Amino acid sequence: MWEVEVLARRLRVRWSPPISDAQRLGIEPDRGWDTVTRTDGYPRLLYWSAADPPQRFIRNDVPPGDRALVIHALLHGWRVVQMAGFARCRICDTALGSSDKAVHGMVYPEKAEHYLLEHDVWTPGCDELLRRLQTRSRT
Secondary structure (H helix, E strand, O other), X not given: OHHHHHHHHHXXXXXXXXXXXXXXXXXXXXXXXXXXXXXXXXXEOOOOOOOOOHHHHEOOOOOHHHHHHHXXXXXXXXXXXXXXXXXXXXXOOOEOOOXXXXXXXXXXXXXXXXXXXXXXXXXXXXXXXXXXXXXXXXO
């Protein structure tokens, strides 16, 4: 980093460090020792708990176009948190991702689209993301 600043001074060019995906999304980084990005306060999409397993949200009535639009958005989100190890699918035990991503102000686990593609899962969060995508496409 120091070399870049020296070179910028020599060339008399204004230089600023590159911004992270988290900064681009407006998510503040944690100031702790591990510098994990905070995702608190952002709507969470396709996260599971013992009370709300993915099996509760299997729906076959979602139009294919709506499902494809949400899947496309999930595939193109920004990585905001990277973790060690991989998550596993709660239905078929397939290895999924190791990071959290964000799209249209919503945070979701990497490879969450697996649930929509392979298991026909559709949560209220998917409805919200679809609404945001459709609102954005109309403006």
